[in-house]
Amino acid sequence: MNHSAHEYFRHEALFYAGEEEFLAGTVPFIRDAVWGGEPVLVAVSQSRARAIANELNGEADAVHFVDMTELGRNPACIIPAWSDFVEAHGARGRPLRGIGEPIWADRSPAELVECQRHESLLNLAFADTPSFWLVCPYDTDALESAVIEEAQRSHPYLSMDGTQLESASYSGTEFAAEPFRAPLSEPTGNVHALPFDADGVPALRELVAREASDAGIGEGRKNDLVLAVSELATNSIRYGGGHGVLRHWRDGEMLVCEISDHGTIDEPLAGRVRPDGGEIGGFGLWLVNQLCDLVQIRSFESGNVARMHVRVE
Amino acid sequence: MREHGLVSSAGGLGTHDHACWPFDDDQSFQRAAVEFLADGRRLNQRLMYVGGGPVEKLRADLEPLDDLDGLIDRGALEVLPLSEIYPVGDELDPNAQVAVYDAATEGALAQGYAGLRVVSEVTALVADPDSRTAYTRWESAADRYAASHPVSGLCGYDRRVLPDEFVADVAALHPTVRQTGTLVPFRLFAWPDGLVLEGEVDYFSTPALERLLTLTVVDGRELVLDLSVLGFIDHHGMLALEAHRNRLSRQGVDLKIQGAPGWVRRMCDVLGVATL
Numbered sequence: 001m002n003h004s005a006h007e008y009f010r011h012e013a014l015f016y017a018g019e020e021e022f023l024a025g026t027v028p029f030i031r032d033a034v035w036g037g038e039p040v041l042v043a044v045s046q047s048r049a050r051a052i053a054n055e056l057n058g059e060a061d062a063v064h065f066v067d068m069t070e071l072g073r074n075p076a077c078i079i080p081a082w083s084d085f086v087e088a089h090g091a092r093g094r095p096l097r098g099i100g101e102p103i104w105a106d107r108s109p110a111e112l113v114e115c116q117r118h119e120s121l122l123n124l125a126f127a128d129t130p131s132f133w134l135v136c137p138y139d140t141d142a143l144e145s146a147v148i149e150e151a152q153r154s155h156p157y158l159s160m161d162g163t164q165l166e167s168a169s170y171s172g173t174e175f176a177a178e179p180f181r182a183p184l185s186e187p188t189g190n191v192h193a194l195p196f197d198a199d200g201v202p203a204l205r206e207l208v209a210r211e212a213s214d215a216g217i218g219e220g221r222k223n224d225l226v227l228a229v230s231e232l233a234t235n236s237i238r239y240g241g242g243h244g245v246l247r248h249w250r251d252g253e254m255l256v257c258e259i260s261d262h263g264t265i266d267e268p269l270a271g272r273v274r275p276d277g278g279e280i281g282g283f284g285l286w287l288v289n290q291l292c293d294l295v296q297i298r299s300f301e302s303g304n305v306a307r308m309h310v311r312v313e
Numbered sequence: 314m315r316e317h318g319l320v321s322s323a324g325g326l327g328t329h330d331h332a333c334w335p336f337d338d339d340q341s342f343q344r345a346a347v348e349f350l351a352d353g354r355r356l357n358q359r360l361m362y363v364g365g366g367p368v369e370k371l372r373a374d375l376e377p378l379d380d381l382d383g384l385i386d387r388g389a390l391e392v393l394p395l396s397e398i399y400p401v402g403d404e405l406d407p408n409a410q411v412a413v414y415d416a417a418t419e420g421a422l423a424q425g426y427a428g429l430r431v432v433s434e435v436t437a438l439v440a441d442p443d444s445r446t447a448y449t450r451w452e453s454a455a456d457r458y459a460a461s462h463p464v465s466g467l468c469g470y471d472r473r474v475l476p477d478e479f480v481a482d483v484a485a486l487h488p489t490v491r492q493t494g495t496l497v498p499f500r501l502f503a504w505p506d507g508l509v510l511e512g513e514v515d516y517f518s519t520p521a522l523e524r525l526l527t528l529t530v531v532d533g534r535e536l537v538l539d540l541s542v543l544g545f546i547d548h549h550g551m552l553a554l555e556a557h558r559n560r561l562s563r564q565g566v567d568l569k570i571q572g573a574p575g576w577v578r579r580m581c582d583v584l585g586v587a588t589l
Contacts, residue, residue, distance in 0.1 A: 201515060202498065205545060223576035230547050234516045274585070283548045283584065290583040 009126040010133040012164070013155035015148065017141040019051060025159065026099055027055045029135060033097040034062045039089035040097040043068045043081065044137070048101065072102045075111065075118040076289040076297075079125045079272040086129055095131040103151075105142035110309075111294055112147070113182050119154035120176040125269055127173055135159070177268050179299035184307065187249045187256065197243040201233050204246050208257055211248055215255045215312045224291040225310045229257050231284035232306050236261035240304060254293065254309040262303040271297065315460065317500060317511050317542065319492040323349045323467055326489065328356060328428055330465045331456050331502070333487035335472050335480050335494060342469045343374045345491070346432045349467040350378060350390070353430030358465065359421035360390040360430050363398050365437030388424075399438055405447045407454035407530060414455070418464050428463025436471040445479050446528070452486045453503070454530045460503035485525055497521040499543075501529065507537030507569075514543075514550030522550055526557045531566055541572030548584055551577070555586050 014025045026042075030052065033040035041064040042052060049067070053060040064085070072078045082098060090096045102115045119136065126132055138151050149169070152158060156170045192211075196204050208229045212222035229246065236244030240261025247258045271285030285306075289295050294309040316330045323345035326332055332349070336342040350360050364371045371392045375381055384390035395401055398413060418429045439448050452468070459466060468487065470480045477495040484490045488502035488509070499512030499522065508529060514522050538554070540546070546554075558568040573581070581587075 198517060201517065202513060205513075220575050220579075223574070224579065226545065227547060227576065227580060230515060230545070234547065234549075238516070283552075287548055287580065287583055291579070 012135045012157035013151040014137045015160040034059045038095045041085045043100040075114040093130045098134040101137045123173045124176045191249040193247045195245045198237045228288040228291045228308045232259040235284045239263045258307045260305045265299040315488045317488040331459045332467045332489040333484040334491045335470045347377045357427040358430040359426040362392045362432045364434035407451040430465045432467045434469035457503040461505045509539045511542045513545040515547045516549040519549040535567045537569045539572045
């Protein structure tokens with residue numbers, strides 16, 4: 001494998017089958033980084049991290065590990081973690097490496113779509129970051145072929161069986177920058193809808209608090225969800241046409257609250273960039289991503305839809 | 314902690330309580346005043362009723378109070394026109410006004426009372442829009458004084474005369490507020506060590522919070538703001554508190570935010586607002 005110095009953001013999908021190939025694809029890459037003095041962050045499951053650390057022996061001390069099942073529970077939180085890593089270690093274009101495996105076999109269909117959106121947005125988020133080489137392992141044994149095909153579209157570089165090549169089907173940063181319009185499945189079961197305007201936000205909070213309590217969600221998570229719904233309803237009033245609709249329902253282990261309005265999201269990375277006060281609604285989307293277990297944000301022609309999922313304990 | 318929140322009755326308020334009583338009809342205010350004073354009598358507080366209009370009319374307001382004449386004759390109840398207590402026509406100085414009530418409180422204690430209980434119907438005092446900012450500061454100073462002295466107060470505001478926004482603002486500086494009409498959804502009141510923020514603060518009420526924070530009285534080098542009974546705050550409100558902390562810091566005052574519930578601390582972590 002050629003791990004030569006890189007002078008641009010290299011976003012690479014690593015296709016592997018089984019742990020042996022996983023380690024063969026990742027450990028030399030990490031070892032090169034350690035020997036070259038390049039900071040490296042490995043965001044994978046804890047069991048994968050243990051396997052890597054075993055192979056690396058003492059060299060693992062120089063490697064930053066983060067549990068992807070925790071960090072990437074809401075895939076919209078992964079880009080901020082990479083941004084923090086780049087900011088902390090990438091001064092003056094210092095070469096950086098990362099391994100991030102956001103997609104695993106038992107991701108729910110809704111999570112999978114958000115992970116794929118995340119992979120696509122990485123190309124945009126780090127387009128101007130020099131010398132950052134990010135490898136995303138995909139388990140070809142465990143994942144469906146459609147997932148592998150999508151990885152080829154979201155990664156400009158591919159790596160398999162020790163060879164690296166450019167992806168012929170890479171869809172580019174322009175694609176990532178377009179409004180995200182992946183369809184949302186229509187909820188089943190009991191769906192409750194409540195239209196709201198500026199006067200109705202306190203009532204929304206009351207309703208969501210009650211629903212969360214009834215669902216058995218604990219005090220802390222209940223308040224997180226109430227805050228998330230309040231923030232997005234406020235955005236609807238300020239930027240989404242002055243009113244919106246809240247819908248809520250149970251989806252398996254999740255309580256889902258959805259806010260729809262007539263707004264549009266012009267900034268594809270909204271909610272994934274730490275706000276500094278300048279962005280429209282930037283704090284709201286940022287908070288919501290950080291507070292919920294899964295967030296699905298769409299900017300359809302008819303307006304914005306945001307679904308917030310909180311796990312029922 | 315002092316009684317706080319929205320109430321529908323003026324009864325049952327204790328030694329340090331401070332209630333705002335906006336009203337649309339004289340009878341409802343009279344009823345509240347009588348109820349509030351009757352409680353004060355049971356608590357052995359010296360009673361004071363201050364209001365606009367002639368003393369005879371004020372006295373008539375209190376007719377339903379048991380043994381009204383006896384109370385007045387014994388000095389257990391004073392009925393006074395506003396001009397006896399407040400500098401009607403001049404700008405109100407919060408510190409000077411605190412001194413007036415402090416003297417009255419000390420006097421009551423010296424005579425063996427457990428403290429002072431004041432009903433003030435102040436509409437006439439704030440009829441002039443220019444008087445209202447100073448008056449709002451005074452309400453904050455009065456609340457601060459009552460938090461640590463044996464004084465309780467019921468403040469009447471006639472909503473037929475005063476604009477809703479002013480009444481809503483001034484009401485928010487009382488721990489207890491009559492549930493009525495247009496109000497801001499939070500209260501910013503005093504406790505012996507500082508201020509308490511109670512109720513709900515969101516984008517829509519953040520401008521009122523910003524306004525009222527600048528009108529609260531700060532003395533000393535440290536101010537503690539307690540959030541332990543706060544029902545809700547969004548990032549707009551939290552950033553307003555942070556901005557106020559920075560403003561006070563430039564004036565050499567250290568604002569310490571304490572008692573924030575877990576979800577507020579989590580929001581602050583996410584926002585990058587310094588530890589609470």
